[in-house]
Amino acid sequence: MSKITFKIGGVHPDDSKLSRGCAIEVLPLPETVYVSMAQHLGAPAKPIVAVGDKVKAGQLIAEAGGFISAVVHSPVSGTVKAIAPRADLAGRPVMHVEIAVEGDEWADGIDLSDTLVTEIPDDRAAMLKKIQDCGVVGLGGATFPTHVKLNPAPGSVAECLILNGAECEPYLTSDFRILLERTKEIIVGAAIMQKVLGGCRTVIAIEENKPEAIKAVSDALKELPYKIEVLPLKKKYPQGGEKQLIAAVMGREVGSGALPISVGAVVQNVATSLAVYEAVQKNKPLLTNVLTVTGDCLPVEKQHNYLFRIGVPLSFIAEYAGGIPEGAAKLISGGPMMGRAIANLDATTVKGSSSILYLSEAATKRNAQTACIRCGRCSQACPMGLEPHLLYRLYEAGDYDGLEANAVQDCIECGCCLYSCPAYVPLLDQIRQAKGAVLGIIRARAAAAKAAAEAAKSNESKNQ
Amino acid sequence: MTSTILWTIAILAGLGFLLALVLYLIAERFKVVEDPRIDEVEKVMPGANCGGCGFAGCRAFADSAVKAPNLDGHYCPVGGSEVMKKVADILGFAVEEKAPQVAVLRCNGTCAARPTVNYYDGVKSCKVKAALYSGDTACPFGCLGCGDCVEACQFGALHMDPETGLPVVDEEKCTACGACVKACPKALLELRNKGPRGMREFVACRNTDKGPVAKKACANACIGCGICVKTCTHEAITMENNIAYIDFAKCKLCRECEAMCPTGAIHGVNFPKPLDKAALKERIAKRKEESHE
Numbered sequence: 193m194s195k196i197t198f199k200i201g202g203v204h205p206d207d208s209k210l211s212r213g214c215a216i217e218v219l220p221l222p223e224t225v226y227v228s229m230a231q232h233l234g235a236p237a238k239p240i241v242a243v244g245d246k247v248k249a250g251q252l253i254a255e256a257g258g259f260i261s262a263v264v265h266s267p268v269s270g271t272v273k274a275i276a277p278r279a280d281l282a283g284r285p286v287m288h289v290e291i292a293v294e295g296d297e298w299a300d301g302i303d304l305s306d307t308l309v310t311e312i313p314d315d316r317a318a319m320l321k322k323i324q325d326c327g328v329v330g331l332g333g334a335t336f337p338t339h340v341k342l343n344p345a346p347g348s349v350a351e352c353l354i355l356n357g358a359e360c361e362p363y364l365t366s367d368f369r370i371l372l373e374r375t376k377e378i379i380v381g382a383a384i385m386q387k388v389l390g391g392c393r394t395v396i397a398i399e400e401n402k403p404e405a406i407k408a409v410s411d412a413l414k415e416l417p418y419k420i421e422v423l424p425l426k427k428k429y430p431q432g433g434e435k436q437l438i439a440a441v442m443g444r445e446v447g448s449g450a451l452p453i454s455v456g457a458v459v460q461n462v463a464t465s466l467a468v469y470e471a472v473q474k475n476k477p478l479l480t481n482v483l484t485v486t487g488d489c490l491p492v493e494k495q496h497n498y499l500f501r502i503g504v505p506l507s508f509i510a511e512y513a514g515g516i517p518e519g520a521a522k523l524i525s526g527g528p529m530m531g532r533a534i535a536n537l538d539a540t541t542v543k544g545s546s547s548i549l550y551l552s553e554a555a556t557k558r559n560a561q562t563a564c565i566r567c568g569r570c571s572q573a574c575p576m577g578l579e580p581h582l583l584y585r586l587y588e589a590g591d592y593d594g595l596e597a598n599a600v601q602d603c604i605e606c607g608c609c610l611y612s613c614p615a616y617v618p619l620l621d622q623i624r625q626a627k628g629a630v631l632g633i634i635r636a637r638a639a640a641a642k643a644a645a646e647a648a649k650s651n652e653s654k655n656q
Numbered sequence: 657m658t659s660t661i662l663w664t665i666a667i668l669a670g671l672g673f674l675l676a677l678v679l680y681l682i683a684e685r686f687k688v689v690e691d692p693r694i695d696e697v698e699k700v701m702p703g704a705n706c707g708g709c710g711f712a713g714c715r716a717f718a719d720s721a722v723k724a725p726n727l728d729g730h731y732c733p734v735g736g737s738e739v740m741k742k743v744a745d746i747l748g749f750a751v752e753e754k755a756p757q758v759a760v761l762r763c764n765g766t767c768a769a770r771p772t773v774n775y776y777d778g779v780k781s782c783k784v785k786a787a788l789y790s791g792d793t794a795c796p797f798g799c800l801g802c803g804d805c806v807e808a809c810q811f812g813a814l815h816m817d818p819e820t821g822l823p824v825v826d827e828e829k830c831t832a833c834g835a836c837v838k839a840c841p842k843a844l845l846e847l848r849n850k851g852p853r854g855m856r857e858f859v860a861c862r863n864t865d866k867g868p869v870a871k872k873a874c875a876n877a878c879i880g881c882g883i884c885v886k887t888c889t890h891e892a893i894t895m896e897n898n899i900a901y902i903d904f905a906k907c908k909l910c911r912e913c914e915a916m917c918p919t920g921a922i923h924g925v926n927f928p929k930p931l932d933k934a935a936l937k938e939r940i941a942k943r944k945e946e947s948h949e
Contacts, residue, residue, distance in 0.1 A: 283790030285865070535774050535789040558777050621779040625787065 197426035198439040201575035211495035225503035231542040234260030250299035265477040267501035269297035309473040326471035332461030351456030358432035361527025366482040371405035381465030487550030489519040521553035570609035580609035587626035708833025734831035757832035764860040765798035766820035786841035794873035808839035854926035864897040878921035884913035
């Protein structure tokens with residue numbers, strides 16, 4: 193079988209999928225859950241419950257705070273104890289709704305049975321509405337509200353829906369496990385999104401290091417009546433990046449600053465597909481996700497894939513899984529390449545939480561920086577075709593025009609440059625700063641241009 | 657032979673004269689008339705080109721000051737009133753007296769007061785660190801200790817104290833240019849009036865968390881108890897978002913707030929005598945009794 197991948201850059205870290213054999217276990221409920229109001233990209237949600245209110249699992253507790261935003265539901269039944277800021281993963285205060293768990297009572301109208309519903313409704317608008325009302329967001333990492341992505345602006349046509357099952361980050365196995373255990377649900381979810389987008393080509397892309405998942409999906413597709421393909425991809429990081437996946441599957445390149453829909457692509461994670469299935473077919477809001485507890489200093493028998501309720505504190509999961517293992521020097525939420533260090537283990541899980549990763553000092557310690565020898569490995573590794581060493585130097589020199597001209601704003605922060613640098617230059621650390629600064633400049637310029645255009649318009653109308 | 661040398665000299669001299677004439681005519685034709693006062697003003701400026709005034713350098717400041725209708729918006733923090741007076745004299749403007757200022761660190765989260773909960777081995781830059789997470793301690797508002805302010809200071813007025821992990825401002829060297837204020841991602845440095853003989857009171861904390869949370873993160877935190885606000889008889893202290901702020905324009909340096917602060921978040925510096933807490937507390941109690949009678 194000839195396998196495809198994206199052409200520019202990429203690296204090959206050891207995939208270390210140690211927990212691949214661990215079946216998904218249901219995590220018990222803690223005494224208290226903390227539901228974050230900023231679980232998605234965009235404006236934070238606004239709480240609509242009050243302290244003392246009784247809530248049921250699946251009940252709406254916060255409404256969307258803007259166009260790019262998502263609603264939040266209570267993951268448990270119980271009493272609202274507080275609505276207050278609480279430290280998130282990075283230790284920054286974020287508004288949380290604290291709920292004391294009492295029993296496990298679900299809101300009316302939610303189908304909790306396991307029966308597979310393959311019949312897809314015909315009303316596209318209604319399905320989209322349901323996805324929005326159930327608070328579904330992209331679970332591949334960016335947590336972009338799914339209903340926005342599935343509703344392309346007028347004039348743009350979706351030609352291909354790509355289901356992202358690449359899971360190119362080392363260690364993580366949550367997507368792999370749901371591909372194995374919830375195969376049919378994921379496929380139905382994909383078929384729903386396919387229908388919402390108007391019946392385009394639909395591909396489930398899986399990296400070759402997960403042959404069981406590829407087989408499970410191909411077998412299930414034979415039994416189901418949908419027109420969906422499965423596409424094995426060569427293993428390469430960062431294949432799960434939206435733009436890289438489009439390049440791999442469609443052979444098209446998304447332009448600088450453009451959205452995937454500009455080349456006719458819509459990319460959704462397999463976990464999102466499962467959430468879409470549950471939302472549309474079962475009327476079940478996004479309350480659960482699968483999280484991997486793994487790491488190089490954790491014996492395999494202590495590794496787990498948990499189905500957790502969103503809002504369960506990370507410390508509870510760590511405790512339940514047997515505590516922080518000896519030799520763990522760094523705790524990461526997400527993969528080792530792009531995940532964020534856990535500065536505060538008391539932080540709560542959010543919709544996009546995918547792992548607790550315990551890494552040893554040997555795996556995480558940074559080596560002392562030496563001089564850049566201009567070997568160009570970072571440029572070779574960059575999947576966006578950028579020149580990280582140049583961007584680094586431009587940032588050191590404070591040349592923001594040069595940074596913009598060299599497209600620092602296109603950086604996807606995948607870390608390939610840092611991974612490949614033999615001189616241990618902190619490329620990504622500084623490029624991330626540069627990207628933030630340049631994006632700020634671009635936004636300010638756009639705002640100024642908009643204001644000028646509006647002023648000109650109002651002047652024109654006055655003169656007439 | 658002789659004639660060749662003479663001819664050469666004559667031709668070169670003629671050419672030189674001709675070209676000089678051309679240069680002279682061009683210079684006359686395209687002469688840029690510049691206000692001579694710009695040079696004069698630039699001469700009295702400190703010449704640090706630090707940008708603390710908001711202009712690109714001393715020359716840019718001088719240029720703008722000469723063209724401006726008055727000196728509003730023109731103030732050299734490095735030279736202070738002395739330099740501004742000279743500038744005003746040259747330009748014939750009146751100048752407002754501005755009290756000299758100094759950079760003040762509004763964090764006292766020393767290593768001893770603030771237990772470390774995380775270890776960071778990334779780039780030694782507060783900016784990078786702040787973009788990643790809230791810091792090595794449980795206080796998300798405090799000093800990150802990577803010394804961006806020290807790097808930003810052109811006058812060598814800042815250095816890191818290895819014992820406390822906090823930057824220290826050298827008052828003699830600080831020119832209040834504000835470079836450190838801009839460099840700190842946590843906005844912990846503030847330009848405050850130097851005060852009479854350098855005496856000043858300020859709250860060395862910016863933690864807006866509620867009392868118990870702030871206290872747990874740092875023993876020296878302002879817990880927002882409001883005792884200082886109640887104690888102050890000059891209405892100089894305001895409490896907003898669980899953090900006290902002393903308005904240096906109103907503060908009369910009585911040090912009563914400092915004596916009453918339960919966590920020592922209020923700092924008084926350069927006072928000739930050490931703080932006599934007992935005497936001040938007695939004075940406050942006495943005043944309260946009198947007001948009750």
